[in-house]
Amino acid sequence: MFSKTKILLLTTIIFLSVQSGILAQDETSASSTDFYSMLFVFMLATFIGIGVISRVSRLLHTPLMSITNAISAIAVVGSLILTGHDYPDYITILGAVALFASMTNIVSGFLITDRMLKMFQSRQGRALTDKTKSGKGESKKS
Amino acid sequence: MIYSIVQFSFIVATALFVFALHWMKDPKTARKGVFSGVAAMTIAIISTLIDPAIVNWEWIAVAIAFGFIVGIPLSKVPLTAVPQRTALSHAFGGLAAGLVGTAKFYLWLDEGPENLTVFIMVAIIAEIILGYLTFTGSLMAAGKLQEIKWIPQRPVTYKGQNFINLGLLAVAVVFGILLIINPVEYGYLFPAIIFLAVLFGVLLIIPIGGADMPTVISLLNSYAGLSAVAMGFVLDNKLLVTAGALDGSSGLILSIIMCKAMNRSFTNVLFGAFGQVQAAKAGVEQRTAKQETPEGAAQILEQASKVVIVPGYGMAVAQAQYRIRELYDLLSKLGIDVKFAIHPVAGRMPGHMNVLLAEAKIPYEQLIEMDDINSDMPQVDVVIVVGANDVVNPAARSDKSSPIFGMPIINADKAKMCFAIKRSMNPGFAGIENELYYADHTFMLFGDAKAVIGELVKHLSVVVAEK
Structure with missing residues (x-):
């Protein structure tokens, strides 16, 4: 390609x-x-x-980048090993900061990817959500 | 026993990561991809923690808790701030890799220098150079995108810039080689390499302008992945290598797509300082563009049968995507076919426009790639350009002296009529005059994108109500 x-x-x-x-x-x-x-x-x-x-669909390049962000936070494994083992204090501290950084990426990366992907609606999908919204409104009136 | 369990779970996690990316091929399956990624990450963390050598539970708990405290708000930023958030998380990724590399080096230097083999040292040097340069480079990129005051938005260039940058990198590499040869004797050079990498990251981003951000963000994405790969080599961990390689190749492919979409090379993006040179050349010839009122434009729009909207970064700045959705709804009600033409580098990161339009609930079937929509352009009645500039500049096709010559563009000038919504006639970020605005069938709608489209919507809703 x-x-x-x-x-x-x-x-x-x-x-x-x-x-x-x-x-x-x-x-x-x-x-x-x-x-x-x-x-x-x-x-x-x-x-x-x-x-x-x-x-990968070009529509999804922004979510792609945020999910690969979360995936590359696999550095969490290395940080956990450094933080968890009984090493000298300065190693533990360096490890803990690295662990914090990777954990932040994991949490925010996956959450924001999902949030963005929820927004991508097909024409059908949008018609459905619009209908359920207006449907609710009508049922209240009746 | 535990070793087998851990290795086996790592294999499962790797497979799940591949699936996560595989499912991103279609918006219908993409959310499955996220669940798969979360599952893989959970497996990886749990199987790392079952190792009996893990004892510092308080430290782990505190770090993870802070990760959640910072991570959750970071995932709730408005979608216009997504490029900054992405750059910031590349910075975190780079920092993690750099710190782990640093810790591992000093640990082995103290407790067993025989572990610092040539191979391990190559991997550690690669890890810390990539890690720390990604850290500061991404912080700079995030600062530029967030428009923090003390970080210059315009590309900053000076004489001998590339020479200094490459010189710094060369010094770092020489130090690295010395360390590889004898890590114990040259151990004092280690902080120097860190310092050089930190400095290099800053200097690398200073000359880069907003229009090049999509490429640079993709490139930093790739670096963050590669630093995780290097960490995998250091720690002898194949899961790190595979997951890092997936991220690295993703960043690489995105950068290639971005470079192709601008007809430029990596070196040109990184060392070219786009948008500085042309600014002085503009304004030589005074020409006038034709202007149209929103009312007149609305009258023309209601007669059209095919309309294409070309969004650009200006739409994101003006937050005009919701107004555009209203416009899309009204035009659709009138039976007009409305499509969106998306240029790969529109906005500040790959896919930026798609996410903003999806946020405004525009069905993704209407978002059409540049290559697929260009052949239909001559049949289009009206093109509306919202905050896009260089990506519709016909000079890219015809004017050999133009800095964007050869860049693939959306052929907005080929449509029967074109409305361009713009604040003023100032040339865009890259400082290049746009021929499109002076074409016979182009009419300018001056003003803030959100306000102008609001006006269009107002006039059109009267028409719709009458029908």
Whole structure:
């Protein structure tokens, strides 16, 4: 769909090869975390994201941005780990501020997305709500 | 055992996040997407909390409580303030990533420098640079959108600006490389990188004007996502990587759409300082535009059979969307076909106009994309331009010297007649003269968009009442 997707693909590949180049010199320390599978996950998730998001209705780009905002507040997981573990106080405080920031994003992101989406009404939907409103008025009169 | 449960719930959460975005493809299913997203987030939080190593419950409770206290009012802002709110939440996202990266670095520096491998250090540096620059950059963007007094609205440029910006970034990268090579010895450079990232975020947004905000907000969205990905690498957590990547790709696609809709490149948006150059050129030639009264316009409108309304940021400023709804209702009652032509960059963020019109209860079937409506334009009897300017400027098609040359526009000039509602003849934010206003079949309706449309509604409702 986008010619720039190709550019993205290229940059991703370059990024990955640079990363693996760095890692090649660091084989020994790479044992504790499986970085390669992480990079795989990152690459595949990016392509899934591009696939799914290019199908999103253009009507909904503002709600899309607020819902992805809430989703990227998944940083809450990292903040919870830092705040919750028995680490030195300054770590706990940094973690708690991060937790506050991500929690704010989760709460406001999902709530405002839902609020906006409720407003999108089809012609039918609007006819229905108008009818129920006027219907109520008439039933009171009778 | 707990490890398996956590990993399995993370897989479920990832699937739910993908579904959440998948359901956004249609307004009919979109609300399911929100529930799916909430479910995924709840699963992620609960499965993180079942870890027995979590002990500081008071801290967690207090932080979450404050999150709700600030988050709930932030979700109730008026829809015209949605761009600011979005920018502000990008700032929060960036801050969270930056703080977690900082905390992790110092924790490992104190307790186990052997953990600071090359890979981890690359991820931490990426996380804090992206995180803190998103934080201050988004705060600046939010300030500009909110029109806070001490933040200049116009793009601020000075000589050697790009050189200084890129120089700062280069210094940060060099510091980063030193830290990657030896985190313990060069540990004192860590605060310097944070400072540079914070400064870079501010300097990056200063030269950017209002018309470019949709692209910049999308780009910051992408950065916030990528900083979450980097956090995932640091913490060895695949859920962070997947969710961050979804956000990152969303921001990227939106920025590409915005750039395409302006026929500009990323570098041009970020380093081009749009809207500064042309202002001096305007006003060379004095021409007069034809004017029409709301009464006359209403008489023409009632004779039309096809009407297209082109909204722009001016509609949001004037809060004219409810009046437009009344106009839409009246015209529909007269049997006139009314459509709305939406340019991708109209407003201050992607999809801004759609949300405002939906708020005013205009059915979404009537909101038509630029590409789909342009071919119908010659058959349209009347186009009403409400607070839009550059997106209907025919100079984009014809005038090679125009800074917007090549930008796809809504062909309002191709319609049989055009009414443009505008406060005055001042060129818009980008400072570019608009040929449309001087065309033979264009008539200006001067005044505040809300008031002018109110007048139109008044005259038309008399006509409707008579029928």
